[in-house]
Amino acid sequence: MPQAQCPGCGGVLPLTDEQFEQSVECGRCGRVFVPADEPDRPAGPADPDELPPQRTATPAGKQAVAGLVLGVIGLTLCFGCCPFVGLPFGVLGIVFGMLGRRSENRGLAVGGIATGTVAVVIATLGGTVWLLLVAAG
Ligand SMILES: [Zn+2]
Numbered sequence: 001m002p003q004a005q006c007p008g009c010g011g012v013l014p015l016t017d018e019q020f021e022q023s024v025e026c027g028r029c030g031r032v033f034v035p036a037d038e039p040d041r042p043a044g045p046a047d048p049d050e051l052p053p054q055r056t057a058t059p060a061g062k063q064a065v066a067g068l069v070l071g072v073i074g075l076t077l078c079f080g081c082c083p084f085v086g087l088p089f090g091v092l093g094i095v096f097g098m099l100g101r102r103s104e105n106r107g108l109a110v111g112g113i114a115t116g117t118v119a120v121v122i123a124t125l126g127g128t129v130w131l132l133l134v135a136a137g
Contacts, residue, residue, distance in 0.1 A: 002014075002015045002016075002017065002035070003015060004024060004033075004035030006026040006028065006029065006031055006033065007031065007033055008026055008029045008031030008033070009026060009028050009029040009031070011026060011027075011028045011029070013026060013027065013035075015035055022034065022035075057105075058103055058104065060099060060100045060101075060102060060103030060105075061100060061103040061104050061105045062100070063096045063099040063100035063103070063109070064096070064097065064099075064100025064101070064103050064105035064106065064108040064109035064112065065100070065105060065108055066092075066096045066100070066112075067092075067093050067094070067095070067096030067097030067098075067099070067100050067108065067109050067111075067112025067113065067116065068093070068097070068108045068109070068111045068112040068115065069093075069112075070089050070090075070092045070093035070096060070112065070116065071089070071090060071093025071094070071097065071111065071112040071113070071114070071115030071116035071118075071119060072093075072115050073086075073089045073093075074086040074087070074088075074089030074090035074091075074092070074093050074115065074116060074119030074120070074123070075090070075115045075118055075119040075122070077089060077119075077123075078090070078119050078122040078123050078126060079122075083122065083123040083124075083125075083126030083127040083130060084123060084127050084130075086119050086122070086123045087119070087120060087123035087124070087127065089116075089119060090115075090116045090117070090118075090119030090120040090123055091116065091120060092116070093112045093113070093115055093116025093119065094112070094113050094116035094117060094120065095116075096109075096112055097109045097110065097111070097112030097113035097114075097116060098113065100112070101113075
């Protein structure tokens, strides 16, 4: 059965087919209106992809920042005493960089992925060399 939502009080009125696209009177508030094809739906959340870039930091934007910070920390630790310590930071830098790639901080996210990748490579190579040196005594 077609329905119409009253623009005056928001009440939903059942309609017969004859009433459709004709003026009807709301039984609750007495307002006369013409039902549209579909009753007005409450505005749902907009598609996130269509939202304009936000000035404030979004969760993804913060992840982008975290990715760069972790990637730089991982890279720094790789040149420290233990390459292994830099490995998890590098991995996290890549992960957070991926998460933040579609944010307003895309540059930072890509930086996090880049530094994280370099950190992982250096940590893996450095760690392997370190292991071989230890094994060689
Ligand atoms: Zn009404």
